[in-house]
Amino acid sequence: MSEENWIEVGSTDSIEEEDLIRFDHQDKTFCVYKLTDGFYATDGICTHEAVHLEDGLVMDDEIECPMHQGIFNIKSGEALSPPACEDLKTYPVKVDNDKIFIKID
Template sequence: MAEWIAVCPLHEIDEEDVVRFDHDGRTFAVYRAPDDSVWATDGLCTHEHVHLADGLVMDETIECPKHNGRFNYQTGEAMRAPVCVNLNTYPARLRDGTVEIEI
């Protein structure tokens, strides 16, 4: 059964940035878009299993820090080689100033 899990206060994620969030043996990447909307994906790149929280966020794209593959963090779509497998995405919301994801 899915549940909403608190990640952190919104102010702990810089605008147009990403943070790592670990919960129950899993790792996630949680993003803050320029419009303050929040998004969540699996934390590891589908190519080399490097954590995406160390990558570069540009608009709605996360660039993997190892081989510069890119994903759309809103849809999970793999957008640039060498990545070819999409990321899983998770519902995210802002509730009373706290970022939450549903897992």
């Protein structure tokens, strides 16, 4: 595993619990979440239509798209409720010295 793949997102206090921040890197965009048991990351764009999930509702380990209420499990990326039917890609996250890193392929 190469160290270069871990990208710094920001400090751990930049996200409130049960909330998310948007993180853009090169030409890709991600959502980084703080849940009760830690930090998680997914693709930033809903798999149903091209809308960013940063304005979505985070609740009970789920992110709900603000446009059409497609729901995804944040930890697994699984599409839980239509109109979303394609899973959301997830990314490994680590915390080092109060900084959040995500691993992008």
